[in-house]
Amino acid sequence: MAKEFVAEPDLQFTRDVIAAGGSDVKKCYQCATCSVACPISPDNSPYPRKEMIWAQWGLKDRLVNDPDIWLCHHCNDCSTQCPRGANPGDLMKAVRKMVIEENSWPSFLGGLVGQPSLMVLTLGIPVAVVLFLVYINGGFRAPQPLNYGEFINYLYIQGVYTFALVFAVVSMVLSLKKYWANLEANCPINVGAVRKPFVPSLIEAFKEILPHDKFKECEANNIRYASHLMVFWGMIGLFVTTAIVAFNIDILHIAPPSRGGPGTVPIKILGNVSAIAFVLGLGIMIVRRITQPDQAGNSSYFDWLFLFVIFGTGATGLLTELVRWAGSAPGAYFLYAVHLMFVLALLLYLPFSKFAHIGYRTLAIAWGKSAGRDVTLPVVPNYAPVPAQEGGAEETPQA
Amino acid sequence: MDHKIGVYIDTGYGIGEALDIEALCTVATGEFSVPVCRAESYWNEPDKLAIIRNDIAGEGLTAVLIAGPSPRVHQDAFKFDGTIVERANLREHVVWCQPPNHEDTQMLAEDYIRMWIVKTSKYEDRPPFMEETSKDILVIGGGMTGMTAALEAAAAGYQVYLVEKEPQLGGWANKYAKVFTGKPPYTELTDSPVQEKIAAVNKSDKIKVFAGHRVFRISGAPGMFDVIVRADGPWIEKLDTAQNEWLAAKKAREAAGGAAGEKKEAEGEPTEPEVPDDPSEFAHEVVRVGSVVLAAGWRPEEPQNAEHLGYGTLPDVITNVQLEELAAKGKITRPSDGKEVSSIAFIECMGPEVEHPLLYGSNVSSLVALKQAQYLRKSNPDGKAFVFYNNMRTPGQYEVFYQAMQDDPGVFLSKGIPTGVASAASGLAVDVKDTLLGEQLRVNVDLVVLSTGMVPVTKDAAVLNLKYRQGPFLPENPYGFNDSHFICFPYETQRTGIYTAGCVRQPMDFQSCETDATGAALKAIQCMELVAQGKAVHPRAGDESFPEIFVTRCTQCKRCTEECPFGAYDEQPNGTPMPNPTRCRRCAICMGSCPERIISFRDHSVDMIGSMVKAMSVPDEYAEKPRVVVFICENDAYPVLDMAGMHRLQYSAFVRFIPLRCLGNINMVWIADALSKGIDGIMLIGCKYGDDYQCHFVKGSELAEYRMGKISETLQRLVLESDRINVQQLAIDEYYKLPGIINDFIELLSGFDPNPYKGF
Numbered sequence A: 001m002a003k004e005f006v007a008e009p010d011l012q013f014t015r016d017v018i019a020a021g022g023s024d025v026k027k028c029y030q031c032a033t034c035s036v037a038c039p040i041s042p043d044n045s046p047y048p049r050k051e052m053i054w055a056q057w058g059l060k061d062r063l064v065n066d067p068d069i070w071l072c073h074h075c076n077d078c079s080t081q082c083p084r085g086a087n088p089g090d091l092m093k094a095v096r097k098m099v100i101e102e103n104s105w106p107s108f109l110g111g112l113v114g115q116p117s118l119m120v121l122t123l124g125i126p127v128a129v130v131l132f133l134v135y136i137n138g139g140f141r142a143p144q145p146l147n148y149g150e151f152i153n154y155l156y157i158q159g160v161y162t163f164a165l166v167f168a169v170v171s172m173v174l175s176l177k178k179y180w181a182n183l184e185a186n187c188p189i190n191v192g193a194v195r196k197p198f199v200p201s202l203i204e205a206f207k208e209i210l211p212h213d214k215f216k217e218c219e220a221n222n223i224r225y226a227s228h229l230m231v232f233w234g235m236i237g238l239f240v241t242t243a244i245v246a247f248n249i250d251i252l253h254i255a256p257p258s259r260g261g262p263g264t265v266p267i268k269i270l271g272n273v274s275a276i277a278f279v280l281g282l283g284i285m286i287v288r289r290i291t292q293p294d295q296a297g298n299s300s301y302f303d304w305l306f307l308f309v310i311f312g313t314g315a316t317g318l319l320t321e322l323v324r325w326a327g328s329a330p331g332a333y334f335l336y337a338v339h340l341m342f343v344l345a346l347l348l349y350l351p352f353s354k355f356a357h358i359g360y361r362t363l364a365i366a367w368g369k370s371a372g373r374d375v376t377l378p379v380v381p382n383y384a385p386v387p388a389q390e391g392g393a394e395e396t397p398q399a
Numbered sequence B: 001m002d003h004k005i006g007v008y009i010d011t012g013y014g015i016g017e018a019l020d021i022e023a024l025c026t027v028a029t030g031e032f033s034v035p036v037c038r039a040e041s042y043w044n045e046p047d048k049l050a051i052i053r054n055d056i057a058g059e060g061l062t063a064v065l066i067a068g069p070s071p072r073v074h075q076d077a078f079k080f081d082g083t084i085v086e087r088a089n090l091r092e093h094v095v096w097c098q099p100p101n102h103e104d105t106q107m108l109a110e111d112y113i114r115m116w117i118v119k120t121s122k123y124e125d126r127p128p129f130m131e132e133t134s135k136d137i138l139v140i141g142g143g144m145t146g147m148t149a150a151l152e153a154a155a156a157g158y159q160v161y162l163v164e165k166e167p168q169l170g171g172w173a174n175k176y177a178k179v180f181t182g183k184p185p186y187t188e189l190t191d192s193p194v195q196e197k198i199a200a201v202n203k204s205d206k207i208k209v210f211a212g213h214r215v216f217r218i219s220g221a222p223g224m225f226d227v228i229v230r231a232d233g234p235w236i237e238k239l240d241t242a243q244n245e246w247l248a249a250k251k252a253r254e255a256a257g258g259a260a261g262e263k264k265e266a267e268g269e270p271t272e273p274e275v276p277d278d279p280s281e282f283a284h285e286v287v288r289v290g291s292v293v294l295a296a297g298w299r300p301e302e303p304q305n306a307e308h309l310g311y312g313t314l315p316d317v318i319t320n321v322q323l324e325e326l327a328a329k330g331k332i333t334r335p336s337d338g339k340e341v342s343s344i345a346f347i348e349c350m351g352p353e354v355e356h357p358l359l360y361g362s363n364v365s366s367l368v369a370l371k372q373a374q375y376l377r378k379s380n381p382d383g384k385a386f387v388f389y390n391n392m393r394t395p396g397q398y399e400v401f402y403q404a405m406q407d408d409p410g411v412f413l414s415k416g417i418p419t420g421v422a423s424a425a426s427g428l429a430v431d432v433k434d435t436l437l438g439e440q441l442r443v444n445v446d447l448v449v450l451s452t453g454m455v456p457v458t459k460d461a462a463v464l465n466l467k468y469r470q471g472p473f474l475p476e477n478p479y480g481f482n483d484s485h486f487i488c489f490p491y492e493t494q495r496t497g498i499y500t501a502g503c504v505r506q507p508m509d510f511q512s513c514e515t516d517a518t519g520a521a522l523k524a525i526q527c528m529e530l531v532a533q534g535k536a537v538h539p540r541a542g543d544e545s546f547p548e549i550f551v552t553r554c555t556q557c558k559r560c561t562e563e564c565p566f567g568a569y570d571e572q573p574n575g576t577p578m579p580n581p582t583r584c585r586r587c588a589i590c591m592g593s594c595p596e597r598i599i600s601f602r603d604h605s606v607d608m609i610g611s612m613v614k615a616m617s618v619p620d621e622y623a624e625k626p627r628v629v630v631f632i633c634e635n636d637a638y639p640v641l642d643m644a645g646m647h648r649l650q651y652s653a654f655v656r657f658i659p660l661r662c663l664g665n666i667n668m669v670w671i672a673d674a675l676s677k678g679i680d681g682i683m684l685i686g687c688k689y690g691d692d693y694q695c696h697f698v699k700g701s702e703l704a705e706y707r708m709g710k711i712s713e714t715l716q717r718l719v720l721e722s723d724r725i726n727v728q729q730l731a732i733d734e735y736y737k738l739p740g741i742i743n744d745f746i747e748l749l750s751g752f753d754p755n756p757y758k759g760f
Ligand code: SF4
Pocket: A027, A028, A029, A030, A031, A032, A033, A034, A035, A048, A049, A052, A081, A082, A083, A084, A085, A086, A087, A088
């Protein structure tokens, strides 16, 4: 039964969506090609068509509480098929940005990170913090033999980065809590009353995310699947490497691999392989965004900022190592400092940048699992021959 | 009349290989003793044409029969001044659709030679109809369309009389706030260009304007219309009422009369409505013109079934015409309290309960809604315009305007059916179902604007007030549009020399009106020029023949007067028909309707076609070669046959096609002649009729069907099966159906005994 609701279009929201990257949203004439083209949209209330008209009509309440926008993996199968050039894939992306801003805690930071006009401030904060650390360690020096701990005291680093990490985690958790509560209260999609409990849903979500199962289904853009998979696992590898090294230094008090501590070879292999996958994957993404905008979609400041920070993190990490091998201590220290800036930016802005999608998407997928939302029925081609019946005994008589 | 006929058989195109040409010549020279019969390939080539010219001069030929390709090709080549030209089709109708060198193919070709020699020999010598004609134009309606037509005709050098009922020119265009530009980038609106048009009209020394005037009466015929122009006044209502009553009575009589075409006895029937005034009693002017452009325009359709939308009860529910007037004053304000409007719901479709919520709705209403949405958005950056439509129709470059409006964040478009409008706290609450959002929704707005349809003014009144035997009105289709084979001939009406343009013809926008006006002006000029040369207008443009009545045998049955689709006949005081040749389209429907068979053309007559039927050779019943005569309309069915030939579609060789100007020519005597000659079956192929008719003469094929319904008497008298007569409709693109239709009929006939009259 259709229920009536009072549509009160929020003109500003539509303008914001347009500014956030959904610039063609008003062109949509609701033909639904996109929902058919999307390889992973469910049969019931499929996206992204409904999101298009909600955005056109400025129905903010619906869009920011719509978990479907996170089920979209922005493969742009839909945008390439849209007869009107309305770029539904980009609309989905733009709404994701707005959802991150909308739910972030503290909320003023949400707006800050996505604002191109505030770029200097956004990038300036981590730069200033690291420069300050260098300064209180006696300025830029290049102690020999190479020892990063002498360049900047590990304690300072621990202090700052632990704070940043805790801040990021707390902020992310609070943001996601708010988001989950919104989903529960205001989700605009009709789903059945029977819901799976949270934890099993989350486990199911992980099972899907780890191998990138949904991503694999995107047709137009298979390379995105590969590059994202590389970045994803590269990052996990790097995270594990960092954790082991930190554990070695802080708990076991043994030398880090850079100074030939125990287990150097396996740690280095893990770290380097991960770093290469990470940087390579990101490199592919960046090159495609530049050379194939029609497939990769329009790239906004929000996209570029995130790519810049995350690529910078990986690239400066790798470069630091390379320069160290090459034997240039000042170069290694310099790059190390830059690397620290990127890492800080990555951590600090995790809940407010595009990076936050790791949290939101996971949660939305879990919500989808819990609501039975994203079950895509297997497609049965209608030309499939009906399997012949055994023995022909049950053949229906021909009229 | 005796003609010296030269027969020229074309052996090109495979004709020479498929037929025994010598035997064909023998038919011509032997059976008909024609003085010249030659066989060569490609007679249309200059050296061959020279041979024909030589023969005409040397042998004194008065007529030439080319037996070769379809008469639809090489028409320009086969023109010999002062000599009759006829064309028998041995290509598409014989060798391209029959097996070569077959006995039946040869018989078919020989029959066509016989039939066409006979046809040619029946031509009469009559000069075209010429009279002193006027080349001035009357334009009725001083709106954008009328003014454009007047200016265009004046620019072409013709004197124009422009009659406008209002005291000033401009019409609706005076009331519009803004109009579409019709120019790139197509996304903006502009001020109405009406003032410039008015100035141009007033400046032109070729246009005489009668503002505040009406047409009291038009009598006469193309080239010689006499128009009485009279100052507007209460008389017009009296006149309209009287005429509408007359029309209603006429329609009631027809409805009671049963099937279309059935003619009641004429007794007691008013031949024309009572006209309340006599021109001698009032001030008037008479102008003589050659043709008329009717650009009388439209009036808004009152919204029907709109009570649930608050129309008539809620002051802030208005029509788009009212909104236009509000917007023309400046800011759009609410009628109820004068508050400036910041949100409007435009409703294009009133609801699904009735089949045509807006009978006269059109793409124009979509365009107007978008245009008015822009008024709001331009005057208020936070304004919201909702447009609920059933069909968003924005043809041509208007698509660009639509896209621009769609891109505007303050314009909300959705398919949807409004279910109700109620007053709410701050304005109106509009409920809409079946929206693109997939649900029922409500929007709160300041103003609700309903679309209106555009009703042609001819729906309400005759406007032209014709003094024609068939009445003062232009014949109209069921919706009141003055239709005459709309799909092929825009501007044409069923009154020759009178051309409609603009919204009286079809709802349309400004740009279309201007284009339309230009087209209609051109048609009007064309008509006057052709009439001055004694020629017909479309679709037989250039035809110099015209119908003549052998009046001494007329029984005053009035069938011709009534059945002429173009109202060409008036009535003499003694009751005999009075022809107006310049009104005539030369369809020859009257020839088919006359029971006395006394209406004829110089190149088309009852006797001529009857003689063609009789010229066929009919083998005796033991030969097992049945014969079928197929009468075909030459407008659509003939091209169908040609196309079937071009596609080399094969069908029975037992059929003989006789083209007619229109299936409405069909005269019972031909059927009787054919049957009593031993022809086994008769088929009629005409154009589609009914609501989506394609008949070039509007009702010819319908009349033929009707007349055939009455043939059963004849058949009973001859003791023959009624299925021997078969009527078919074919559209011009349905050539692929032809073999099936022909062969099925032959198959059907094979179930009957041969016609017992063979050999009599
Ligand atoms: S394919 Fe394009 S126009 Fe069609 S519904 Fe999707 S976004 Fe709209």
